[in-house]
Amino acid sequence: MAQDTSTTTATAPGGGGHPLARYLVVRAGITVLLLFGVTLTTFILTNLIPADPVQAVLGEQAAANPEIVAAYRERAGLDDPLPVQYFTYLSNVLQGDLGTSQQTRQPVADELGRAAPATIELALAAIVVSAVLGIGLGLWAALKRRTIIDQVIRLVSTVGISIPLFWLALVVYYVFFFQLGIFPGSGRLSPTLTPPPDVTGLYTVDSLLAGDLPAFWDALSHLVLPASVLGLYTVGLLTRFARSAVLEILDQDYVRAARAKGLPARTVVTRYVLRGSLVPIITVLGMAFGSLLSGTVLVEIIFSWNGIGQYSYAAATRLDLPAIMGVGLVVGMVYIGLNFIVDLLYGLIDPRVRVS
Amino acid sequence: MTTADGTPTPSAPPVMVPSTRRRRIPAALRSPLAIVALAIITIWVAVMILAPWISPAGPTEQSFERLTAPSAEHWFGTDQVGRDVFSRVLHGARMSIPVAALLVSASLVVGAVLGAIAGYFGRVVDEVIMRVADLVFAFPTIILAMVIAAALGPSLRNAVIAILVVSWPPYARVTRSLVLSAREAEYVVAGRLLGNGPFTSLTKDVMPNVAAPVVVLATLDIGTAILLLSGLSFLGLGAVPPTPEWGAMVSDGIQQFSSWWIAGFPGLAIMSIVLAFNMLGDVLRDSLDPHTAQTVKGRAL
Numbered sequence: 103m104a105q106d107t108s109t110t111t112a113t114a115p116g117g118g119g120h121p122l123a124r125y126l127v128v129r130a131g132i133t134v135l136l137l138f139g140v141t142l143t144t145f146i147l148t149n150l151i152p153a154d155p156v157q158a159v160l161g162e163q164a165a166a167n168p169e170i171v172a173a174y175r176e177r178a179g180l181d182d183p184l185p186v187q188y189f190t191y192l193s194n195v196l197q198g199d200l201g202t203s204q205q206t207r208q209p210v211a212d213e214l215g216r217a218a219p220a221t222i223e224l225a226l227a228a229i230v231v232s233a234v235l236g237i238g239l240g241l242w243a244a245l246k247r248r249t250i251i252d253q254v255i256r257l258v259s260t261v262g263i264s265i266p267l268f269w270l271a272l273v274v275y276y277v278f279f280f281q282l283g284i285f286p287g288s289g290r291l292s293p294t295l296t297p298p299p300d301v302t303g304l305y306t307v308d309s310l311l312a313g314d315l316p317a318f319w320d321a322l323s324h325l326v327l328p329a330s331v332l333g334l335y336t337v338g339l340l341t342r343f344a345r346s347a348v349l350e351i352l353d354q355d356y357v358r359a360a361r362a363k364g365l366p367a368r369t370v371v372t373r374y375v376l377r378g379s380l381v382p383i384i385t386v387l388g389m390a391f392g393s394l395l396s397g398t399v400l401v402e403i404i405f406s407w408n409g410i411g412q413y414s415y416a417a418a419t420r421l422d423l424p425a426i427m428g429v430g431l432v433v434g435m436v437y438i439g440l441n442f443i444v445d446l447l448y449g450l451i452d453p454r455v456r457v458s
Numbered sequence: 459m460t461t462a463d464g465t466p467t468p469s470a471p472p473v474m475v476p477s478t479r480r481r482r483i484p485a486a487l488r489s490p491l492a493i494v495a496l497a498i499i500t501i502w503v504a505v506m507i508l509a510p511w512i513s514p515a516g517p518t519e520q521s522f523e524r525l526t527a528p529s530a531e532h533w534f535g536t537d538q539v540g541r542d543v544f545s546r547v548l549h550g551a552r553m554s555i556p557v558a559a560l561l562v563s564a565s566l567v568v569g570a571v572l573g574a575i576a577g578y579f580g581r582v583v584d585e586v587i588m589r590v591a592d593l594v595f596a597f598p599t600i601i602l603a604m605v606i607a608a609a610l611g612p613s614l615r616n617a618v619i620a621i622l623v624v625s626w627p628p629y630a631r632v633t634r635s636l637v638l639s640a641r642e643a644e645y646v647v648a649g650r651l652l653g654n655g656p657f658t659s660l661t662k663d664v665m666p667n668v669a670a671p672v673v674v675l676a677t678l679d680i681g682t683a684i685l686l687l688s689g690l691s692f693l694g695l696g697a698v699p700p701t702p703e704w705g706a707m708v709s710d711g712i713q714q715f716s717s718w719w720i721a722g723f724p725g726l727a728i729m730s731i732v733l734a735f736n737m738l739g740d741v742l743r744d745s746l747d748p749h750t751a752q753t754v755k756g757r758a759l
Contacts, residue, residue, distance in 0.1 A: 139593045147605065257491075260740060264733035266685055268692045269708055269725035280715055396598035400689060404712075414601055415693065418608035426605055434596045 125449045133442045140434035141195060144427045145188050195431065201424030205416070210428035213413065218432075219303025220290060221402070221409030224332060225394045226304075227325050231333025232340055232390060237383060239337070240344020244352065245371070255341065262338030267397050271331045271404040278327055285326045288406035292320050328405040335397045336390040343386040344379065351378035381451050388444035392437055492741040498734035506551040513545035517702040525717045535719035537710060543719060546702040547727050553703045555731070557618060558683035564622050566676040569629025574668070576630065577637030578660050588634070591627035599624050600689060607695040614703070617696035621686050629672060636668040643667075674742060681735030688728050704728045 175181050182190070194201070200210040243255040279287030290305055291297055295317050298308035305321035351357060352375060360370050395410075402411035410429065417425035487496070505512070514532075515521070520540045528535045534543035576587040594602070606620035640646060641664060649663045688705025690696040697703035699710075704724040711721025 136592060136596055139589065140596055143593050143597075147609075256740075260736050261729075261733060264681065264685075264729055264736050266688055266692075266705070266708070266725060266728045266732070268689060268705070269721070269728065272708065272712065272721055273725070276715065276718060392598060396600040399600050399604065400692070403693075415604065418604045419694070421608060426608075429601065430597065430605060433598060433601055437596050437598065 122449055126446065129442060129445045129449070133438055136438045137435060140431060140438065141192055142188070144430040144434070145191055147430065148423050148427050149184065149187075191427075200428040200431065203417075203422055203425045205420055205422045205425065210424050213425070214410065214428055214432055217408060217410045217413045220407055221395075221398055221411060223290075223304040223306065223325065224328055224402070224407060224409060225391065225398060227329035228332035228336070228394055229387065229391055231330055232336040232394075233387060235333070236337045236340025236390075237344045239341040241348050241371070241376070241379075243341065243345045244348035247349065247352075255345075259338035259341040262334060262341075267331070267335050268400040268404065270334065271328075271401050274327055274331050275404060286320075286324050287327060290321060290324050290407060291317070292324075295320055328401050328407055331405075332394055332397050332401045335401075336393055339393070340383075340386055340390055344383055347379040347382035347386075348375055350382075351375050354378065381448060384447050384451070385444055388440050391440055395433060395437065487741065489741055491737050495734040495737040495741070498730055499738070502551050502555060502731050502734070505548055506555050509548045509552050513542075513548040515542040515545040517541070517546050517549035518700045519545070525714065527717075528719050534723040535717065537717070537720045538714050543707075543723055546707060547704070547723050549702040550704040550707065550724060550727060551731075553614070553697060553701065554684050554687065554728070555680075557614065558680045558687055561618050561621055561625070561683045561687065562676050562680050564618075565625040566629050566673065568622065569626035569631075570633045570669070570672060572626065573630035573633030574637050574660060574665060577634035578641055578656065578664065584634075587630065591630050594624055594627045597624070599686065603686065603690060604693065604695060607690055612695045612698060614691075614697045614701070617687060617690040620690070620695075621683065625683070625686075629676065632675070633668060633672055636672065637664055640664045640668055675739075678735055678739030678742060681732040681739070684728060684732050684735075 198211055200214070202208065203210050203213060206213065239255050239259070243252045246252050275287050278284050286292065298305060298312045298314055298317050298321075301308050301311055306318060306325065309315075309317035309321055357370065357374050357378070360374050365373075398409065399411035399415055401407065402409050403415055406412075410433065413425070414429040414433070416422070417429055487493075518541065522532065522536045522540045522542060524536060524538055524540045526532055526536045532542050532544060534547060537543055537546075572587050572591075576584040602624050603617075603620040606623055607617050610616035610619060637660075646659060646663045650659055654663065687696060688703070688708070691703045691705030692709045694706075694709065697706045699706065704727050707724035708721045708728075711717070711719075711724075714720050
């Protein structure tokens with residue numbers, strides 16, 4: 103399994119040390135291998151694409167002229183053997199050079215850098231929505247097991263995972279923006295306002311740092327609809343996992359003992375049950391974050407949110423190869439990084455976690 | 459294909475489930491939730507088969523007044539080119555259900571074969587297959603599917619290929635883990651001692667006992683497949699415009715916001731059938747091994 107590959111790479115430096123240290127080394131080894139895998143995947147994927155990048159860049163007229171085409175292929179290194187192309191690509195990536203977008207003629211790394219904070223802000227807000235609702239509902243359902251409350255919560259969470267995200271986004275947009283006009287429905291800030299000075303790139307945080315309250319409220323109100331939609335999208339998933347995690351803990355002897363010795367229900371829940379359910383819940387939060395990254399494409403398109411999702415959609419539909427590779431690489435890395443963090447937390451919280 | 463893929467769903471589980479659990483499944487299916495779910499699925503399968511005869515108009519027929527609200531004549535209203543939305547929604551079942559069923563069967567076959575090979579033979583084969591699975595897992599589903607679909611060009615077939623590429627790993631993982639434990643079972647070892655080669659051992663002894671839970675769980679993933687497929691079509695990377703596909707119909711409705719019915723009803727159609735599959739899945743998963751169930755469910759969406 104995953105562990106086998108890297109025990110060989112990892113036992114050398116970590117060999118026999120503290121179990122946690124060894125665990126970290128092994129996990130880090132796996133992560134690095136996966137990251138290389140991601141660069142290889144994006145590279146292979148873009149080379150398998152049947153569409154001709156030359157024509158996409160040069161336009162039909164220039165692509166009809168063999169001299170121009172040959173010059174372009176020469177300059178872009180398209181005639182080199184594939185392994186050479188891959189190593190050129192890899193060394194560029196390691197230097198932070200993701201190539202130049204064929205559409206905008208801007209460095210892809212810069213464009214992604216500009217788009218990333220928008221997505222981060224949206225995803226963070228969404229994860230807060232779904233963590234609070236999901237863990238809360240899951241805990242409630244578990245504590246009220248086999249009552250009508252449990253049934254209703256279960257049904258609601260099933261409905262939640264069955265609604266097509268793009269449709270939910272449209273319904274929310276239609277009701278709260280188009281019909282009621284309570285919240286703004288597109289963009290990150292009203293066009294009349296100037297974005298706050300760039301510190302973190304998150305408009306809500308930056309406007310607070312600059313002490314610009316009107317901008318803060320405006321940014322926050324723009325965040326409400328897309329973040330709620332994106333958050334609701336994972337609530338169903340989280341509720342289920344939280345419920346089953348809590349149920350498993352409720353059956354443990356130490357919980358029964360705590361109850362038996364007469365601790366108040368509130369103490370049992372907060373001290374024993376919630377703490378015990380933390381590991382599976384953290385895992386699921388990591389997973390939920392991953393599915394948020396998928397969901398963000400659809401939500402960003404509908405709410406005109408200038409983030410990675412919209413960027414990747416534009417790149418994919420225009421066959422902008424460097425941009426597609428950049429998105430694949432960055433998103434893949436974020437995904438893997440998240441899994442690594444989840445693994446770390448796992449190891450920290452639950453000492454039983456060992457690398458077999 | 460249409461009926462063969464669509465209809466086994468309600469009747470199949472009792473046949474496919476291992477004998478030890480046979481008694482529990484029908485009991486589970488008698489719960490009110492399961493009955494509602496089965497009813498919805500049955501209705502949609504019937505609609506899928508009967509659409510040409512029961513819909514009031516052709517799916518691409520543009521012979522009505524444009525953008526009329528739902529009425530007795532047009533239950534779901536008409537769209538911007540004067541097509542009857544109700545007829546289009548009915549015909550949409552003919553796209554989504556069989557294609558999703560085909561998609562799930564294909565990813566199941568690919569995943570199960572690869573997972574079985576990985577689990578049975580172990581070592582290098584296992585490493586290679588499972589590392590590739592890890593890599594696919596390393597990308598968010600929609601983004602990877604979107605890139606592949608865009609690269610191949612927008613069409614329903616390419617959307618299916620794209621989703622197939624991203625959706626086999628969960629089946630590979632589950633099958634692999636089941637094969638790993640079945641491989642050491644006494645009857646399998648006995649078979650090997652009696653001279654069964656690896657191929658016979660895997661196909662005759664191991665797989666029949668592994669297949670049941672995987673197949674049942676996969677059937678229920680049809681809901682997820684419908685969601686992904688309609689998502690790609692919504693993005694314009696799946697079914698091409700005049701085709702009555704639910705996701706594409708929702709995207710038609712974006713330009714006509716004051717006519718909520720254009721996007722509203724196809725969305726409800728997607729939701730109802732996905733919900734039915736998910737409810738059924740819930741009930742069945744509870745009666746199957748919980749750990750297997752979670753591994754498959756893990757990557758929902």
